[in-house]
Amino acid sequence: MAFRLKLVPDETRFDFFRHQVLTFGFSVFLVVASVVLVLVQGLNFGIDFKGGTTIRTESTAALDVGAYRDALAPLNLGDVSITEVFDPTFAADQHVAMIRIQAQEGDEAITPEQMTAIEGALVGADAAVKIVSTESVGPKVSGELIWTAIWSVLAATVAILFYIWLRFEWQFSVGAVAALIHDIVVTVGIFSLFQIKFDLTIIAALLTILGYSINDTVVVFDRLRENLVKYKTMPLREVMNISVNETLSRTVMTSGTTLLALIALLVLGGDVIRGFVFAMTWGVVVGTYSSVFVAKNIVLFLGVDRNKEKKDPAAEFFTEKVSDADN
Template sequence: MTKESRIINFMGVRHFTSALSIVFIVISIASLAINGLKLGLDFTGGTQLELLFDKPADLNKIREVLEQEELKSPVAVLFGSEQEVMVRTQDQMKEKAQQKLSAAISALGSGAALEAVERPAREMEGFADTLVLVNVSSESVQQQNLFAAADYGRVEYQQRDGKTLVTVENSIDSVYLRRIIADIEQATSSKIELRSSEFVGPQIGDELRDQGGLGMLVAFALVFLYVAVQFQWKFSVGAIIGLIHDVIVTLGFFAFFHWDFDLTVLAAILALIGYSINDTIVIYDRIRENFRILRKMHPHEVINISITQTLGRTIMTSASVFIVLFCLYFIAGETLQGFALALIIGIVAGTYSSVYICANITAALGITKEDLMPKVRDESEVQETP
């Protein structure tokens, strides 16, 4: 078998691969437009709890309790040890507690409802919340024992403008949280210590989202400048289109399958940009070298030879990264699954784009050996050189 017979005709299928890429991008954009990204707690805001169990935690039973409470996107993972559990949900405990109380009060009938949750009056020092109830008397509420002293501490009832005011010592979110912990204790037959309870506001999530988007734009701009300086602007266009393809396809998968998009996934997207451009640079460097050596060959032939020569390196690099990512996905736990999944999809797309998109776009822009030959200094520059 001669050397020439081993050259793979990548450019011969460029029209097919271009059409395939366009189809994937259209589907991805349509998924993003219709479904949108299912933003995680990092971007939407929510609650994060750290629980310490007196014995190894049963995550499956914990997740069952969280699902029974109908919490939004609940996550329960181990951290530190088998007895330490982190619970995350996009729900805010105060809003969730208010929903539960509203349902319980509405069940009293006669149009009873929870109108609002207010701050207690100044004279009610030491109390946490004031609940404004309509169409229900304080006697009815007390008969149903909705605000037991064991849970809410001191409870004061007042009337204002025909409405019943219930002022409680313990905040409704803290009571609701204790009830969830009690349910988990019962389901897992263990004792639990609440080590911390943190709230992530949606405003912080908006800032993280905006900064992440800005980070991607800056990465694209720096990649374009780097490739233009090191190679040629036609290579830069191909590299940027390839990177945009990788990012859109990866985001499209997350939108299509409704997977959670959080900070770990955003970090994977940024890492993907670095990985994909590294693979593309290796191919570009070989194309530049071969254009200077194989001067009589057609540009498509030079590109075919260059990609074939670097194909082994591309496959081995991608395979070694895949091994690590599969280990992360199946062994490292739920926290890193999104990160690993985004990189698995992105690396497949990045390997494909490095071979079939970046070089294809560069060839379509009419790259020639003249674009890559070193510039010859004119005689005036040579005479001025000391």
């Protein structure tokens, strides 16, 4: 007999709505607290949103990111990000790095004197290094990036709103979008609370969280729709509980295996992707929570018209054609 790992029994009877006032109230508190944190404390924007200078370097010696960072630290340049660039077209002894330095106070780009100091510091860490190119991003472009990021998240949310509306009912759509807004706002609030660097990679993480969270919500909504037909006289709250319990094993396994990979990346992935992975890890946790305790509570509050029989457009079209033919 094959061994099967079960994190959750096949049949569970948890009452997920027993403390719905507390769970939903806690979610509302988190959203309000996150908004207040962002308004009062702000976000620790990275170079992508603050502007700065990007320096591309090449060296024949193996790249040591830590040595580069230590060499630049005494220059007090502010936020400095160093990443190694990999490309299959590079030669065996071609080691490329991208050094991003935040905009200096009073200047959009670093001054020639600072560039000379940077080059000298890098040569001190790696005698074979040379600066290949430099590019500067001003505050105006950075401001445009912020608005572009905001519109991208809003556009994804609106698209999901219409998708759920067409696939289910408008009550399901409102619940799903409320859960998504909850996930995004609370994630941004965590970044504001701990002042973790917020850059374009975090925007990518937020968009990924939207997709992950709605996937979990749709799975439960699908089961709920099936059970609404199966248990026509059962109260909506009980049908919801059954639906969540029936999909609980799938939810725990999916979230658990995803978290295993994310935690490994969070611990071993290094500084370059740590912000992105942290956002994803937090997003998986809060997204799973909101699928049950936010989306379902909204649907329960709004109610569902269970007496409404949906008509099949294809069947109606066929019936009309047959009727016309008879006439």
